[in-house]
Amino acid sequence: MKPLEKLFGLSDEGSDLDRLEKIDELLDAGEIEGAIAELEKIRKDENLYVGAKMIVKHLFNSELSPNEVVGYLKTLIPIVNSLSSWRYRATLLADIAMAFYRVGDDFNGDLALKTAINLAYNSGEEVLVEILRELIRNGFLEKGAYAFSLVKDRKRIDFLLSQLAEFFYLYGDYEKVQKVLSAIEDPFYRVITLYRLALLEAPRDRDKALALLEKAIDNAEKIENRHARLELLIKLNDLKAELTGEGVRLVDILKRSSPPEYGGNADNEDQY
Numbered sequence: 001m002k003p004l005e006k007l008f009g010l011s012d013e014g015s016d017l018d019r020l021e022k023i024d025e026l027l028d029a030g031e032i033e034g035a036i037a038e039l040e041k042i043r044k045d046e047n048l049y050v051g052a053k054m055i056v057k058h059l060f061n062s063e064l065s066p067n068e069v070v071g072y073l074k075t076l077i078p079i080v081n082s083l084s085s086w087r088y089r090a091t092l093l094a095d096i097a098m099a100f101y102r103v104g105d106d107f108n109g110d111l112a113l114k115t116a117i118n119l120a121y122n123s124g125e126e127v128l129v130e131i132l133r134e135l136i137r138n139g140f141l142e143k144g145a146y147a148f149s150l151v152k153d154r155k156r157i158d159f160l161l162s163q164l165a166e167f168f169y170l171y172g173d174y175e176k177v178q179k180v181l182s183a184i185e186d187p188f189y190r191v192i193t194l195y196r197l198a199l200l201e202a203p204r205d206r207d208k209a210l211a212l213l214e215k216a217i218d219n220a221e222k223i224e225n226r227h228a229r230l231e232l233l234i235k236l237n238d239l240k241a242e243l244t245g246e247g248v249r250l251v252d253i254l255k256r257s258s259p260p261e262y263g264g265n266a267d268n269e270d271q272y
Contacts, residue, residue, distance in 0.1 A: 016047035023051050027058045032072055039079060049088040052080055056095045066103035073099055077112070087127055090119035094131040101140055113143065117150045125156065129163045136167065158189040165193045169200060187222040191232050194219065198239060206243050213240050 019038045026035040035055055042048045055076060059069050073096050080092045093116035100109030113131075120127040128151070135144040151157050165180040177197070184190045194216035201209040217236050223229040 016042050016044055020047060020051055020054075023054055027054060032058070032064075036072065036075055036079070039076075045083050045085050045088060048079070048083060049085070049092065052076060052092050053095065056092065056099055060095070060099045060102055066105065069099065069103045070105050070108065073108070086119045087123040090116045090123050090127050090131070093119065094134065097143075098135065098138055098140060101143060109143070110146065113147060114150060117147055125159055128156070128160060132160060132164060133167050136164070154185065158184050158186045162189045162193040162196075166196050166200070169197050187219045188225075188228060188232075191216045191220045191223065191236070195232070195236060195239070202239070202243060210240065210243055213243075 019042050023035045023038050026032070026038065032055065035051075035058075039048065039051045039055060042051055056073070059072055062069065064072075076096060077093075080089055080096065083089045083092075093112045097109045097112035097116060100106070100112060116131060117128070120131055132144055132147055135141075135147060148157065148160070151160065161180050161184045165177050165184075168174075168176040168180060181190060181193060184193060194212050198209045198212040198216065201212060213236055217233065217240075220229055220232045220236060223232065
């Protein structure tokens, strides 16, 4: 095989693109076994990821019996595990977990989700966030809580909670936003969350955005790391000045940035 043919997943038998198109046609015709057979012929990771994503999405939305769906999902798992990219595997296994949950198979769903979370740890925090968002977006709130229970690092939990608060805010679920905010232990992440919510609210309701900023400023004073505290206070007051049209003196910010009397977790220099 020539180098360029190998690069683009081409061969005498057809390209990965041809196979993806074939998978799409087979799924439209309800021929899932044929689609999976075509998937196994795909060479490149990214193309295999796309093909598997198509099949799992079809199964998630299908009217097949639970036993049929479970059987197809189990067939897909070793194919997904053949991917070299941990990121792709994590995302697909989370999708497979939700498809299991959709047909009432919590046991296999939990196994797939646990593996997805473990892989996501090594793939970047944004993968964890995306998995949790998809669980919640699809109505699997309890499974989202289960996924959280698999995350042991407190700093990472606060980061994920911060992302979820923004997600709930965008969907207008303010009751959940308050619950998530109260669950964030590190004042640094609580401040970042409130700041982002204020940014979201600013174009819609200036007074509400200012109220969020005041809460953020109060919490910023609890951050132990003086550099992080000062930088955040400047950022918060800049937004406040933009919304009110009133200037802010740096000397006033410095006064508010005096060391807190109580502890906080944001004591590392590399929090950004």
